[in-house]
Amino acid sequence: MLLEVAALPGLPGVYRYFDAHGGVLYVGKARDLKRRVSSYFQKDHGGTRIGLMVSRIVRMETTVVRSEAEALLLENNLIKALNPKFNILFRDDKSYPYLKITGARGPDSGLVPQAQRFPRVAYYRGAVDRKHRYFGPYPSAWAVKETIQLIQKVFRLRTCEDTVFNNRSRPCLLYQIRRCSGPCVGLVSNEDYARDVRDAERFLLGEQQQVVDELQSQMMAHAEMLEFERAAELRNRIAALAKVQHQQSVDESSLSSTGKDVDILAVKVAGGRACVNLAMVRGGRHLGDRAFFPTHVEEAIALAADEATAEVVEAAADDTEAGSAPVEPLELLTAEQQVLQAFMAQHYLGTAPPPLLVLSHPVQRTLLQALSTQAGIKLNALHQPREQRRIWLDMAIKGGELALARLLAEEGSQRERTRALVDALDLAVDNLELFRVECFDISHTAGEATQASCVVYEDHKMQNSLYRRFNIEGITGGDDYAAMRQVLTRRYEKLAALVAEGPLPPDAKTRLPDLVLVDGGRGQVAMAREVFQSLGLDLSLIAGVEKGEGRKVGLEELVFADGREKLTLAPDSAALMLVAQIRDEAHRFAITGMRAKRASVRTGGSKLEDIPGVGPKKRAKLLQRFGGVRGVAQAGVDDLVTVEGISRDLAEEIYRALH
Known part of the structure; x- marks a missing residue:
């Protein structure tokens, strides 16, 4: 390893550390790869988190880039792709929703001819294209749907699918309740509908007051022509828009033309966890917020502090070599700044940022320059805003504090339940975060469409990505014992073979669970015991969740495969609550899979x-x-x-x- 370090170039780049099992430990960036990487191996870090990581390094990889900005972008691309154990990692596997107006290319371009003479407004999630007009992104589906309801009420644009639109012979209920202008049956002219589309787009772009002024002019014109019914409709539209403006409480005079699209980012760190609360403002409208909770916070903060110290040393060395006076010691980034910078670097890799960011803490200029270069726009950041932006930031900070407090309370409760279950079963578990439970349930309808479910509980929460369903075939319909035999054999047969070859790494995704729960009593447990005996696995892993007296919820008992006495937990036991939570989730997952399969079969x-x-x-x-x-x-x-x-x-x- 030391020879590899000595051969590194003194250029900007990114380095990756790997453990003995090929897992990625850490991804970092440096303006001088040789100097930065060697700092890890030239001194004794003792029993610190850095020392723990260095002791596990068996291999490294490096990539040379042209500049610090490129290094920063590559670093965070690799963090998102490799999921290293000592980096702050934000998981966000859901794309943001948009509001889409089909076939509309801009407020002044008119309508797409023939195929979409009457554009529709719709909820959309996915990759955007140039065929349609997109507004957003929005922080939640609820925010999009609320905006669509407003557009229906004020501009009366259609929301129906094209297949429905093309086959209507009379207007639908939305027309009757004045949420659509009825273009499907010719109740609105092309020109009037086009004007409504343009007004809706302008409203979404933040030109609310201009739209209101034009609607008022139209209302007065209809009133002068004694068309009081049309004037009343416009009055109702104006009232709806005025209500939105009042709810937003936005003084447009305080917002520049580039300040109508803003992301507000507030960070809070406490109790070993962190929260970044992202609030979105589009077209001057506050659309709501969304909380993000990163993992590996404590480990990453300790390493980042060391990396920041090394960067100060590197900068001082660079200045000394250049013949200038030594630089003053730079202030290390706070935990909040590290979390905020990690979020910005990872979040805006896949989502284009608005031109203005309002931040609860300052960030490094290098990060803003890199994001600006990648997005192709001039990105500005404020961390001490005034007026309306100050109000938005205060709201985001308060929201982040509440979200983090709620998370810590929930995790504390779940951690207590995990500890209670481990203690109740007298299990030898060194690390509660790695305590893993797998639970199985069988579901069918009178023997039809039999499915088995396997759900996983680990790190004090249900791990949805590790759930599995098994189609049960080749058995007599309704034979739950045979179904349990089949699913347990299929689940653990290959694992048992791996265990026989040697111990599995403790962090492997395919490792054996610490506890296997089966939904059922002595019969199901006996079947599980036969399977585990045939595979050479430890029988003490198996426990059956048996209905108690009268089959009442809260009176469940645990039946063991290794001959231990049946265990009855108190109804208010935290351990029983966790067992019931896992068992109910397995039942839910099995039921939904069975119903889908049954519908498919039929x-x-x-x-x-x-x-x-x-x-x-x-x-x-x-x-x-x-x-x-x-x-x-x-x-x-x-x-x-x-x-x-x-x-x-x-x-x-x-x-x-x-x-």
Whole structure:
């Protein structure tokens, strides 16, 4: 390792440390790779977190880049991709929702001809394109839907799908309650609808007052022409917009043209956890906030402090080599600044930032320059705002404090439950964060569509990404014991073979659980014992969750496979609460999978839309004739040919596809 370090160049770059199992320990950046990496190995870090990490390093990789900005962007790309154990990591696997106006290319471009003469407003999540007009992103689906409801009320744009729009013969209920202008049946002209689309876009872009002024002019014009009903409609629209403006309490005179799209970022660190609360303002409207909770905070802060110290030393060395006076010692970044910078670097890699960021803490100029270069815009940041932006920041700070307090309370409760279960079962667990429970449940309807579920509890929470479903086949319908035998064998057969070859690494995703729960009593436990005995696994891992007296909730008992006495926990026991939580989640997961499979089985796993030769008209006739897809699936070939347009060959094709 020391020879590798000595061979490193004195150039900007990114380095990665790996452990003996190939796991990524840390990803860091440096303006001088050789000087930075060597600092880890040239001194004794003792029993600190840095020393712990260095003791586990067996391999490293480096990448040379052209500048610090490139190093910063590459570092955070790798952090998101590799999930290192000693970096602050923000997990956000959900894309942000947008509001979409179909076929609209801008407030002054008019309408897309023919195919979309009347654009629709819709909720959208995914990659944006140039065919439509997108507004956002929004912090939540609720914020998008609330805005769509406002647009329906004020501008009366359609929300129906094109297939519905093209086949309407009379206006729908939304027209009756004045939430749509009825373009599907010609109740609004192209020109009037185009004007409403442009007004909606201007409203979303922050030109609320200009839109209100124009609506007032239109209202007065209709009133002068004695068209009082049209004037009253416009009055109601103006009132709805005025209500929104009042709720937002935004003084537009205090906002510049670039200040109407703003992200407000507030960070709070406490109790070993951190929260970054992101509030979004688009078009001058506060759309709500969203809290993010990073992992590896304590480890990363300790390492970042060392890295910041090293950067000060590097800067001083650079200045000394250049012949200038030594630099003054720079102030190390606070924990809040480190968390905030990590969030900004990772979050804005996949989401374009607005031109203005309002921050609760200052960040380094290098980060802003790198994000500006990547986004192709001039990115400005304020951490001591005034007027309206101060109000927004105070709201975000308070929201972040409340979200973090709620998280710490929930985690404290879950940690207590984990500890209570470990103590109640007298398990030898060194690290509660690694304590893992897998729970199995069988679900079917009178033997039909049998499915087994496996849910995982680890790190004091349910790990949805590790859930698994198993289709149970080759057994007698309703034989839960045979189903349990099959699912346990399939789940642990390969793991048992790996264990036989040697101990698995403690952090492997495929490691054996510390406890296996099965939903059932002595019969299910006996079946699990047979499977574990045949695989050579420890029987003490197995516990059955048996219904108590009268099968009442809260009176469950634990039955063990290794011969221990049945364990009855108090109804208010934290351990029993955790067992019930895991068991109920396994039951829910099994039920939803079984219902989906049952529906698939009953319809042959196919839809009418997938059958060649069955177009919209024939599909509609089939559904009308048999009352739905299930009725079509139950019909015979002779029944299908009675439908107009269905030949015997096509009827046979439909029957084959649905059976």
